[in-house]
Amino acid sequence: MNSASATLTQCLEQELRLTGQLLATLGQEEAALLDRDLASLQSSSQRKGELVTQFFEVRQRRLACLAQQGLPADDRSMALWLQQQGETSAQAAWERLLSQLTVAKELNRTNGLLIHQLASRNQSALQALQSRNSVNLYGPRGASSTHSTFNTVVG
Numbered sequence: 752m753n754s755a756s757a758t759l760t761q762c763l764e765q766e767l768r769l770t771g772q773l774l775a776t777l778g779q780e781e782a783a784l785l786d787r788d789l790a791s792l793q794s795s796s797q798r799k800g801e802l803v804t805q806f807f808e809v810r811q812r813r814l815a816c817l818a819q820q821g822l823p824a825d826d827r828s829m830a831l832w833l834q835q836q837g838e839t840s841a842q843a844a845w846e847r848l849l850s851q852l853t854v855a856k857e858l859n860r861t862n863g864l865l866i867h868q869l870a871s872r873n874q875s876a877l878q879a880l881q882s883r884n885s886v887n888l889y890g891p892r893g894a895s896s897t898h899s900t901f902n903t904v905v906g
Contacts, residue, residue: 755820756836759829762813763844769806770851776802777858784865 783791814824
């Protein structure tokens with residue numbers, strides 16, 4: 752195994768490890784969202800950001816190594832390179848990585864939907880609170896306007 756092969760294999764292994772950790776973190780984020788556990792949500796969101804950053808750093812190293820081999824720096828080139836090497840275990844690892852990334856994208860998407868749903872509920876609750884403390888008045892032209900009974904503080 753030459754230096755490029757060793758680097759690409761090492762990058763692939765690191766990407767798989769990071770993706771596994773990302774999947775676990777996304778699961779924790781989902782649980783925190785469903786439990787409305789803000790502390791856990793903040794922790795998992797921070798960890799998710801760290802893992803994504805690490806993943807992209809390793810990915811950039813892998814793509815740079817492919818470019819040094821005269822291949823385009825993209826994921827299709829990785830599949831082509833693996834096919835040329837004939838290493839079935841590395842090809843299986845690559846397929847596993849792509850599969851895990853698809854699952855991670857979907858988990859992240861559903862977590863985003865949960866965040867949006869919770870934000871909408873919070874906005875509705877705030878609007879309900881604000882409307883309880885306001886009075887509907889009619890202007891000189893008969894148009895309604897709402898004035899809050901709260902004092903406005905300008906600072």
